[in-house]
Structure formats: structure tokens, C-alpha cells
Amino acid sequence: MKKLLSLILALTLVVSVFAGCAKKGADQTQDQGNQQQAEEIKPEEGASLVVWESDGPEGEFIKFAAQEFEKKYGVKVKFEPVDHTQTSGKLQQDGPAGVGADIISAPHDHVGKMVAAGLIQPNHNPDRFKNGFLEAAINGVSYEGTIYGYPTAIETYALFYNKDIVKEAPKTFEEIVEFAKTYNNPKEKKYALMWDVGNAYFSHCFLTAFGGYVFGDNGTNKDDIGLNNEGAVEGAKYFKSLRSIFDVKQKDANYQFMDGQFAAKKAAMIINGPWAVAGYQKAKVNFGVAPLPTMNGKQPISFSGIRGLYLSSFTKYPNAAKLFLDFVTSDEMLLKRFEMTRQIPPVKALMDKPEIKDDPIVAGFMAQAQNSTPMPSIPQMALVWEPMAAAYSAIWDGKMEPKAALDKAVQTIKDAIASQK
Incomplete structure (x- = not known):
């Protein structure tokens, strides 16, 4: 009986260890899958992109990001100045005709309208944004539980x-x-x-x-x-x-x-x-x-508003566009965007950066943000x-x-x- 009990305990321990390893392995596989999803995106052959963003510092950032992106991936990105409050209306007109942008900037209060009109696609890598970005930013670019946007700044x-x-x-x-x-x-x-x-x-x-x-x-x-x-x-x-x-x-x-x-x-x-x-x-x-x-x-x-970028439903180059969206919302690029626009990046890891937390101008906006409410x-x-x-x-x-x-x-x-x- 003692030998039998010892054998049962040993088998139970082995099963538990294998179960734990299997779960850990599954979690790692899922994490690797999410990482590979971003890493394995290959731009379409001959791809080129058009991005609509407001003129001014925001547009200058897109130009900068476009140059860096082309150096790295060989895909040309053209910036066209369209005020971010006007992009959704313009895409509704130009998108079906095949002359709209591949990526647009828009205020978060346009999300519901854009989804209802079929203008934008869901975020292709939502787990990365859920884990790394501020909850308010994710909520702002979501609609009925689905993340659509790629947040670039939180502002009031x-x-x-x-x-x-x-x-x-x-x-x-x-x-x-x-x-x-x-x-x-x-x-x-x-x-x-x-x-x-x-x-x-x-x-x-x-x-x-x-x-x-x-x-x-x-x-x-x-x-x-x-x-x-x-x-x-x-x-x-x-x-x-x-x-x-x-x-x-x-x-x-x-x-x-x-x-x-x-x-x-x-x-x-x-x-x-x-x-x-x-x-x-x-x-x-x-x-x-x-x-x-x-x-x-x-x-x-x-x-308060969440600035974000959105993937057009009419793009001919969805892979290239997704790759650019991953690139332009990386920590490195959003820190550069802050440097150029002084708009607060909604990324958890960047909030403790000295250039952000010690900036008196940012502190003023952050103080008001405590007394703000997101636009519906x-x-x-x-x-x-x-x-x-x-x-x-x-x-x-x-x-x-x-x-x-x-x-x-x-x-x-x-x-x-x-x-x-």
C-alpha cells in the first residue's frame, strides 16, 4: 500500500509539472505568436502609402517617420495635409473611388461614426496596445469592445x-x-x-x-x-x-x-x-x-481627446500600412513625436521618462487632464x-x-x- 501511494504521488507530481510546463509553454507560444504577428508582416511588392494628418508639427512628425520607415523597409510614405477633424468625411468620399489615404489621423470621437460607415479596420495587434498603452487611450479608440485606432497622444x-x-x-x-x-x-x-x-x-x-x-x-x-x-x-x-x-x-x-x-x-x-x-x-x-x-x-x-491613426478599409496595401502603424507607434517614434509636437504619448513606459515627467508644460496639461472627460x-x-x-x-x-x-x-x-x- 505504501509503495502504491508513493507511486500515485510521484505520478501526480509528474503530471502537475508537465501541466505547468505545458501551460507556460502555451503562454510563451501565444506571446511569441503576438510578437511574430508584428515581426512577420511583409509589405506588398511595390507598396506605397498615403497618410492624412493635420499640417503643422503633427505633419512634420509624419514626414520624419516616413523617411525613417523608407530607410528601414524600402516603402515610400507620402504625407498629405488634411486636418484631422476632416479626414473621416474626406475618406468617405475618396475611399470608394480608390483615391483616399491608406492611413488617416482622426479624433477619437469620430470612431463610432467611422466604424458605422465602414471606413476603418480594427487594430491588427490589439494585445500590444492593451498591455502597453494607457487604458483611457485604448477606450478612446475602441468601439463596442473592439480596438480600432493606434493612439498617438492624449490631450486636453x-x-x-x-x-x-x-x-x-x-x-x-x-x-x-x-x-x-x-x-x-x-x-x-x-x-x-x-x-x-x-x-x-x-x-x-x-x-x-x-x-x-x-x-x-x-x-x-x-x-x-x-x-x-x-x-x-x-x-x-x-x-x-x-x-x-x-x-x-x-x-x-x-x-x-x-x-x-x-x-x-x-x-x-x-x-x-x-x-x-x-x-x-x-x-x-x-x-x-x-x-x-x-x-x-x-x-x-x-x-479630453485621444489622437490616433486609423487603417483605411480601402487601402490596397494593408500589410505595408500595418507595418507603418506598428513603426510609428513604437516607443522610440512616439518619444520623437512628443519632442516635435509636445503632445503627451499615451504609453505607460514613457510616462516616467525625464523629458516628459519633468516638463512644466506637460505638467500643466496633466493637471487639467485630472479635470477632463473624454469626448463621447x-x-x-x-x-x-x-x-x-x-x-x-x-x-x-x-x-x-x-x-x-x-x-x-x-x-x-x-x-x-x-x-x-
Whole structure:
């Protein structure tokens, strides 16, 4: 009996060891398979690629990456400047005709719309991105549980301030209003604070400070719209009150005006995003970046966005395109992208790099990111921008009262959603 028990125990131990080895071997095989999937992609013979990305620092990075990619793989990549907010619409027109890009850059809130229209393919190596990228970035470029995008940056807007004019960033909007009384000079187009007032991306923060939101259930419930609730109306009133310190009609209070005046050192403060950093550094503006100030003691919540690249459903060279997407989202390339654009790469391993964590400009955006919410990525989000822009314009120019303007915008959105059913 003792011998039999010893034999059973020995056999059990052997089986356990083999089972453990088998599982370890299976895990290693799966890991190797994922690695080989990326390594074994071979570009099609005669492949060449077109990438659509915004002009400016982002485009310069694509040009740089294209040169390095061609050196390594012998595949030519052509950069074509198309604003990343316009690429999905252009691909819908040009893709079926065979003249669209192979890879496009787009904001994450376009993902649902692009998937519904059949414009983009799923990410070909999702495990790599799930394991190495920030969860917020992965969620942003996913739709209904599938990863579609290849994240390149996580961003939100914040307060830029000229340190030669404003020694310390204000903590409240009320401080800005007081400062404007002595600084503003409309004849010289000098203003304490400027922003693109008719842009629903930037001005949304005024509604959120008081409790407004776009869609309920973390941006997924199209039937719960919070853009005209009591808090949103209160926020719109606060937004309107700032016409007293930035008395410019909406059509003139645009991004180009704000951007130019800050670069010319006439605007003391602006609300803008990390994409503008390189330009202001080139203009030699002595600036800092800080979280958005409070409004009547309430913290505004900015929109956050995930910049990403997407694989076109119409590409003739899917292998070459996937290879480029792997290449351009490598740690090395995304660190170079940060150097060129100052946009924060959404990669876990890069967050502790001294050039990122010790950068005071990045610290300002990261602080605001704690008070941000991702733009909803459901297809219905595309129906929000235009009606809300019209509402902000009408409120700013005094053509409609805040509640009436927001009610009209929400009804327009609801009607547009209903028409899609």
C-alpha cells in the first residue's frame, strides 16, 4: 500500500509539472505568436502609402517617420495635409473611388461614426496596445469592445498665460475679470483672456463647471442629453457674462485671432491645447500652462481627446500600412513625436521618462487632464458639434438667451438622432 501511494504521488507530481510546463509553454507560444504577428508582416511588392494628418508639427512628425520607415523597409510614405477633424468625411468620399489615404489621423470621437460607415479596420495587434498603452487611450479608440485606432497622444486644453504679463496663473475666472479691467485695450486688440468662443470643443467647459454634460452614462447614452439641463443653462449664462472682458463678435473671436494675438504677445491668456505649444515656443513667447481656473468656485471639466491613426478599409496595401502603424507607434517614434509636437504619448513606459515627467508644460496639461472627460465616441456625437456651435454663437452675440439657445440646440440634436433610426 505504501509503495502504491508513493507511486500515485510521484505520478501526480509528474503530471502537475508537465501541466505547468505545458501551460507556460502555451503562454510563451501565444506571446511569441503576438510578437511574430508584428515581426512577420511583409509589405506588398511595390507598396506605397498615403497618410492624412493635420499640417503643422503633427505633419512634420509624419514626414520624419516616413523617411525613417523608407530607410528601414524600402516603402515610400507620402504625407498629405488634411486636418484631422476632416479626414473621416474626406475618406468617405475618396475611399470608394480608390483615391483616399491608406492611413488617416482622426479624433477619437469620430470612431463610432467611422466604424458605422465602414471606413476603418480594427487594430491588427490589439494585445500590444492593451498591455502597453494607457487604458483611457485604448477606450478612446475602441468601439463596442473592439480596438480600432493606434493612439498617438492624449490631450486636453488648458490655460496658457504669458509670464511677462501675468506673473502667476490665476486660480479663478473672477481674478481674470479683475485683471481685464486694467489690461484690456480693444484699440490695440489686447485682451486679458481669449478663446475660440464659437467652438463647442473649447466652450463646453463652461457648461460642465455647473453640471452640464453631453450624453449620460459616461457618454454612451444618446437618449440622455445634458446640454440644456439646469447646470448647463447656468454655465451658458456665465459664458455670456465674459463678453464684458472679450467684447468681440463671435465670428471674429475665433481660433486664428486668439492664436495670433498670443503669439504676438498681446493676449495675456488663452484657452488652447498642446498642439499649439511648438508654435508659441517658436514665436519666443514666455508662457506657462495651468489648469483652467474655477468659475464661481466650480471646477470646469474640459474635453479630453485621444489622437490616433486609423487603417483605411480601402487601402490596397494593408500589410505595408500595418507595418507603418506598428513603426510609428513604437516607443522610440512616439518619444520623437512628443519632442516635435509636445503632445503627451499615451504609453505607460514613457510616462516616467525625464523629458516628459519633468516638463512644466506637460505638467500643466496633466493637471487639467485630472479635470477632463473624454469626448463621447458614439456616432451620435457627430450630430452635436454644429448645433452647439450655433448656440454658443447666438448666446455670445446676444441673439438668443442662454436657455432658448440651448433648448434649440438640444432639440436639433434629438431630431437628428431620431432621423437616423
